[in-house]
Amino acid sequence: MRFATWNVNSVKARLPRLLDWLAGTAPDVVCLQETKVAADGFPEKEVAELGYGTAAYGQGRWNGVAILSRIGLDDVRHGFAGEPGYPGPEARAVSARCGGIRFMSVYVPNGRTPEDPHYTYKLQWLAALRDALVPDLAAGPLVVAGDYNVAPTDADVWDVTVFAGSTHVTPPERAALAAIRDIGLADVPARPLKGDHPFTYWDYRAGMFHQNKGMRIDLVYGSAEVAGRVSDAYVDREARKGKGPSDHAPIVVDLTD
């Protein structure tokens, strides 16, 4: 099985690239984030022509997550039990069972600044996610993949001194990720196709991608059963090149059957 996660930064704006990438990469399951469309605006017909079923959870202008699968898509859930809102629900998590594994696509709140109420919301959201994953993990193989908006270590940003006082690197955010791993989820390491760091995000501005000044904030967390089946995982930086890319690159994971 091949699965992937990708923050596409608008599925409408990215549709031609998404379709080309699906055809070329041929993943069985894809977790998408920042689709930025309501459920009725998702290009289900276009991905169906490539053989994918869709579970989309969207709200329009911001956020929006989806799972595409060509190996079945059952028991779809929007959000998770106890998920906080700001103040109301936001479309940041969707899960479904595909090929014997429960996949959850997550788009963790950005947090803006450590002083902002959105930062408190981010920490609460991660804590609630951890609690909600405990029963999911007990139920069977699990993958929680997406844009976590946290760089787990100092090596996961291009220059840690630049991030002093910023979100994404603070100890409470990293502790929230560690708490999620501690219930029994492993960080599936992805190899970079170039350079020493498997960055997944590069700011559009100032040629950051071309200087490889990026961040590793998109992550794949898998249960032990899944982690034990990983035969390869890589960041597809090719998808960050060229005209009209997302600012995030996909992570592609191969599992032995």
Next chain:
DNA sequence: ATGCCTATTTCCAATAGA
């Protein structure tokens, strides 16, 4: 060359992203 920000919207200028 990979090439110097992008996507959204009842306000097309303001907001958000990280």
